[in-house]
Amino acid sequence: MTTGHVAVQVAVSTVIFALRPHPETGLMSMWMPLVRRIREPYVDRWALPGGPLESDEGLAESAARTLAETTLLAPRYLEQLYAFGNTDRSPGDRVVSIVYWALVRSEEADVAVETENVRWFEADSLPDLAFDHNLIVEYALWRLRNKLEYSHIAHEFLGDTFTLSELREVHEAVLQKSLDPANFRRQIEGSGQVVPTEHLQTGGRHRPARLYRYNRAATAENNGPLGNRSFTPGATQGAS
Amino acid sequence: MTTGHVAVQVAVSTVIFALRPHPETGLMSMWMPLVRRIREPYVDRWALPGGPLESDEGLAESAARTLAETTLLAPRYLEQLYAFGNTDRSPGDRVVSIVYWALVRSEEADVAVETENVRWFEADSLPDLAFDHNLIVEYALWRLRNKLEYSHIAHEFLGDTFTLSELREVHEAVLQKSLDPANFRRQIEGSGQVVPTEHLQTGGRHRPARLYRYNRAATAENNGPLGNRSFTPGATQGAS
Numbered sequence: 283m284t285t286g287h288v289a290v291q292v293a294v295s296t297v298i299f300a301l302r303p304h305p306e307t308g309l310m311s312m313w314m315p316l317v318r319r320i321r322e323p324y325v326d327r328w329a330l331p332g333g334p335l336e337s338d339e340g341l342a343e344s345a346a347r348t349l350a351e352t353t354l355l356a357p358r359y360l361e362q363l364y365a366f367g368n369t370d371r372s373p374g375d376r377v378v379s380i381v382y383w384a385l386v387r388s389e390e391a392d393v394a395v396e397t398e399n400v401r402w403f404e405a406d407s408l409p410d411l412a413f414d415h416n417l418i419v420e421y422a423l424w425r426l427r428n429k430l431e432y433s434h435i436a437h438e439f440l441g442d443t444f445t446l447s448e449l450r451e452v453h454e455a456v457l458q459k460s461l462d463p464a465n466f467r468r469q470i471e472g473s474g475q476v477v478p479t480e481h482l483q484t485g486g487r488h489r490p491a492r493l494y495r496y497n498r499a500a501t502a503e504n505n506g507p508l509g510n511r512s513f514t515p516g517a518t519q520g521a522s
Numbered sequence: 523m524t525t526g527h528v529a530v531q532v533a534v535s536t537v538i539f540a541l542r543p544h545p546e547t548g549l550m551s552m553w554m555p556l557v558r559r560i561r562e563p564y565v566d567r568w569a570l571p572g573g574p575l576e577s578d579e580g581l582a583e584s585a586a587r588t589l590a591e592t593t594l595l596a597p598r599y600l601e602q603l604y605a606f607g608n609t610d611r612s613p614g615d616r617v618v619s620i621v622y623w624a625l626v627r628s629e630e631a632d633v634a635v636e637t638e639n640v641r642w643f644e645a646d647s648l649p650d651l652a653f654d655h656n657l658i659v660e661y662a663l664w665r666l667r668n669k670l671e672y673s674h675i676a677h678e679f680l681g682d683t684f685t686l687s688e689l690r691e692v693h694e695a696v697l698q699k700s701l702d703p704a705n706f707r708r709q710i711e712g713s714g715q716v717v718p719t720e721h722l723q724t725g726g727r728h729r730p731a732r733l734y735r736y737n738r739a740a741t742a743e744n745n746g747p748l749g750n751r752s753f754t755p756g757a758t759q760g761a762s
Contacts, residue, residue, distance in 0.1 A: 289577070290577050292530045292607075335607070337528045337529065340607060365605040367575070369578055369579065378618075378620070380618070380620075421748055425746070506668070507661045508604075
């Protein structure tokens with residue numbers, strides 16, 4: 283069905299963000315696992331986990347498969363980010379990469395242990411990656427930071443319930459700036475995005491704090507007719 | 523690069539929405555141009571304008587080319603909507619369709635004259651389309667209706683300046699429900715999405731009305747690192 287000089291190939295890659303403390307500063311920031319390329323082009327460069335789309339698998343299935351094969355990660359959901367199809371993005375080939383992304387909690391992220399060919403990098407200070415993967419990550423970071431404004435995406439880094447301090451810490455880690463607790467509380471409560479539960483978080487150094495949950499009715503961030511964003515091969519068949 | 527039984531093919535299609543009065547009711551609603559398929563599969567069914575991705579063109583370029591070839595339409599911008607890659611969406615083939623969408627003003631839409639193989643349909647009452655194109659349109663409608671809430675997308679149906687009545691009429695046409703003028707004015711002005719200009723719209727049946735423009739600072743709806751959303755082959759090379 284494709285015409286022109288070379289066949290158009292389809293690859294699926296995934297951007298995974300996890301919040302981790304910086305080893306030196308201890309400050310929380312976004313980290314992502316990258317995979318070392320073991321063949322040309324860009325042999326030995328770091329790249330997003332991914333690979334060619336198999337003809338018998340859906341897009342999200344492909345993202346989940348290559349992610350598991352390379353990093354052992356199995357996010358609760360994968361969301362389609364964007365399709366990158368610049369003609370010059372893969373030397374000698376014409377590859378359209380459909381990129382998925384996911385935010386994972388620290389405990390989920392821990393299965394992706396570092397090996398010679400898998401390493402975690404701070405998302406804001408990456409080396410030169412293979413292909414246009416620096417641009418892809420830059421776009422993913424930009425989308426994530428924008429989505430914080432109007433969606434419940436920060437929730438993906440948290441449990442079903444959380445304190446406003448925990449939510450603020452996620453915002454601070456993603457936006458890489460400290461936020462005034464009182465202003466943050468006022469804005470979040472004013473947005474109607476979160477609703478208080480009847481439970482308190484006890485223990486720890488602090489006095490008991492109210493636990494909140496997201497008010498899903500207030501956010502339209504899902505795939506609508508394509509099904510919800512939770513990744514299961516069945517659920518995303520319709521979406522992919 | 524792809525493996526498996528059949529080669530994965532890439533197609534690019536476009537969803538075009540224009541606001542038009544219904545021929546019977548006269549009420550404004552969303553209409554879209556569809557193209558009759560002249561070959562199998564789904565010969566004679568209506569489908570989104572589109573076609574195979576040429577190996578030497580970017581994704582948005584391909585969308586613009588096939589759109590112009592079939593409908594003569596040349597929207598000021600095309601935005602990537604979603605990549606559809608369900609394994610069973612094209613009988614006998616494996617086709618991944620990367621779908622772009624655009625909103626066009628009535629005057630832009632008028633170039634797409636109806637022929638035997640090009641017809642305008644009301645977006646909310648389509649016949650059975652080829653492939654999964656009904657699902658694609660359903661998703662595009664859902665996305666558009668959601669984006670009205672937090673983006674300046676309605677602006678694409680309007681000029682650079684507009685009255686709040688004109689803006690309300692766009693919202694009413696897209697959401698297919700009538701909105702209370704006073705509430706709408708309050709919500710829009712409260713959102714900070716629009717700013718009044720120093721100009722009034724004069725003439726016509728009504729008394730002069732304040733002209734507004736969108737406050738782009740208040741909306742983050744663009745492609746960020748991928749460049750702005752205005753479609754020019756140069757500008758979208760980075761995005762596609």
